[in-house]
Amino acid sequence: MGFVLLSALLAQGASAAEKGELPIPAATLALMAAKDTTPAAPILMRSYKKESEIEIWKQNSAGRYVFLKSFPICRWSGTLGPKTTQGDRQTPEGFYAVGPTQMNPNSHYYLSFDTGYPNAYDKAHGGSGSSVMVHGTCSSAGCFAMTDKGVGEIFALAREALRGGQSAFQFQAYPFRMSAQNMARYRSDPNIAFWRELKEGSDRFEATGEELAVSVVNGRYAFAPSTDSAKEAAAADRRTREQARIAAFVAEGSAAVHTVYSDGGQNPYFAALLRKGAQLGEVSRPEALAYAGIDEVLTPARGICAHKGRCPEAIANGPALGPAKPDADAPPAAAPQEAPPRIWLAAAHATALPATEPMTLAPAPLCYKLGRPAPEQTIIAGAMPILPAVFFD
Numbered sequence: 530m531g532f533v534l535l536s537a538l539l540a541q542g543a544s545a546a547e548k549g550e551l552p553i554p555a556a557t558l559a560l561m562a563a564k565d566t567t568p569a570a571p572i573l574m575r576s577y578k579k580e581s582e583i584e585i586w587k588q589n590s591a592g593r594y595v596f597l598k599s600f601p602i603c604r605w606s607g608t609l610g611p612k613t614t615q616g617d618r619q620t621p622e623g624f625y626a627v628g629p630t631q632m633n634p635n636s637h638y639y640l641s642f643d644t645g646y647p648n649a650y651d652k653a654h655g656g657s658g659s660s661v662m663v664h665g666t667c668s669s670a671g672c673f674a675m676t677d678k679g680v681g682e683i684f685a686l687a688r689e690a691l692r693g694g695q696s697a698f699q700f701q702a703y704p705f706r707m708s709a710q711n712m713a714r715y716r717s718d719p720n721i722a723f724w725r726e727l728k729e730g731s732d733r734f735e736a737t738g739e740e741l742a743v744s745v746v747n748g749r750y751a752f753a754p755s756t757d758s759a760k761e762a763a764a765a766d767r768r769t770r771e772q773a774r775i776a777a778f779v780a781e782g783s784a785a786v787h788t789v790y791s792d793g794g795q796n797p798y799f800a801a802l803l804r805k806g807a808q809l810g811e812v813s814r815p816e817a818l819a820y821a822g823i824d825e826v827l828t829p830a831r832g833i834c835a836h837k838g839r840c841p842e843a844i845a846n847g848p849a850l851g852p853a854k855p856d857a858d859a860p861p862a863a864a865p866q867e868a869p870p871r872i873w874l875a876a877a878h879a880t881a882l883p884a885t886e887p888m889t890l891a892p893a894p895l896c897y898k899l900g901r902p903a904p905e906q907t908i909i910a911g912a913m914p915i916l917p918a919v920f921f922d
Contacts, residue, residue: 549634553685557598564597565589569693572686573740576663576673578605578620579705579788579822581796583663583673585686593738600683601796603667604674604813608790609704610720612646615658618671618792621646621702622723624730624743624750628697632688639665639677640684644700649745663700668813669793676799676809699740707731709771713778717785717827726750729768736760736767782831786824794821 553568561567566587573586573594581602586594605620612619625645633641641664647656658671665677675683690698704720705711707728715721726749730741733752737760742753755761792814799809800818812818 546634548640548681549632549684549688551681551685553689554682557682557686560597561587564595565591566595566597567693568686568689570690571693571695571740572690572698573701574683574687574698575701575703576602576620577703577706578609578622578794581605581794583675583683585683587690594734594740595738597686600675600679601798602673603676603679603799603809604669604793604795606669606671606793606813608793609718609788611656611723612651612658612661612671613654613656617658618669620669620671620673620793621651621661622704622727623648623650623702624741625700625702626697627687627700629691632684632691633662634684636662636664638662638668638672638674638680640680641665641672642684642687644673644702650748650750653745653748666811667795667799667809668811670813674813701730701734701741703727703731709774710778710783712771712775713783714786715788716775716779718787728771732767732771733764736764784826784830785828786826789820789823789825790817791820792817794818 558568561570564587566589571588571594573588575584575586576582577584582599583602584599585597587597589595607617607619610619611623612621621644623646625648627642627645631643631645633643641662644661644663646658646661650656661671663673663675663680663683665675665680667674667676687698704724704727705715707724712721712724712728715724718724730743730750730752734741737755737757739755739757739760744751744753755764795818802809803812803815803818
């Protein structure tokens with residue numbers, strides 16, 4: 530019933546009062562019952578830029594937050610990393626609180642709520658800006674744009690929890706899912722020290738099922754221990770295990786990457802709709818979406834090689850890969866050309882190959898580096914699929 534009513538309101542153009550009072554869909558109410566929670570129970574949200582999702586968590590009758598459902602993000606802007614400056618188009622990362630006064634049924638973007646940026650951490654680091662929202666439409670300039678239908682249900686879920694007595698709900702904003710594997714992959718990123726603070730909070734929440742008690746001490750996020758000794762022990766155990774797993778991924782030769790965005794991204798669900806010609810209304814900077822989430826490899830994974838066993842070293846700003854040594858029966862070389870471009874291997878979807886696996890270099894028509902078109906590109910092809918992007922300078 531709720532979904533039908535929402536669709537009708539979207540089609541007809543609803544008043545602020547109608548939009549702000551949309552019911553929670555029946556399917557979601559049934560899901561709540563199955564998870565031993567209710568509409569009035571406290572809520573918590575977690576956002577992930579790279580995966581382009583917002584998760585909804587609800588407190589069950591035992592007092593533990595349990596995962597309810599996730600919503601795809603139609604558009605976010607900027608890159609991975611925290612928001613620091615007014616106008617930088619960055620969606621924030623960190624731990625925020627959303628109270629009733631931050632809920633806006635009169636939004637120009639259908640419905641919205643203010644995430645609470647800048648928080649105490651942001652202010653301690655000179656962060657500027659305001660009005661960073663989760664809202665409708667598919668257009669972002671630093672916000673989480675969910676489409677009208679998506680934000681309609683999110684707004685209803687938050688509204689009922691606040692009416693149920695929750696003074697403010699926590700909004701945990703992450704660059705990506707804070708797994709040990711991702712932390713190993715991003716170990717050379719300039720934001721890694723900040724992301725380690727976020728992971729500490731993420732791990733604590735997942736171990737305890739409790740809303741984080743967050744403060745800022747000496748410019749760093751700090752988390753109060755749980756009053757439940759068993760939960761605190763679980764949090765400490767998870768932290769130890771995760772640190773060991775990160776170290777293991779590094780020791781095994783996991784590639785270190787930096788993910789480049791021309792200007793933000795969107796969930797694959799909406800990307801597929803756009804490819805099929807679906808109308809999503811206003812979509813901000815659609816041309817940037819083709820170049821979202823391209824991994825620059827800063828330290829290559831072991832076994833991913835450029836040619837006959839030679840692997841690139843210090844890929845970012847490292848030495849250029851020279852031309853492959855020709856076979857004895859190869860035709861004479863052409864006249865010398867200008868120095869070959871430096872190869873930056875984007876190996877997000879690559880499969881590691883044995884060091885002896887021969888590979889070839891092949892031309893391709895388009896390259897995109899940090900959102901700027903380039904006149905040529907060399908891609909690495911061979912026994913594995915052509916990689917999604919290779920940069921040169």
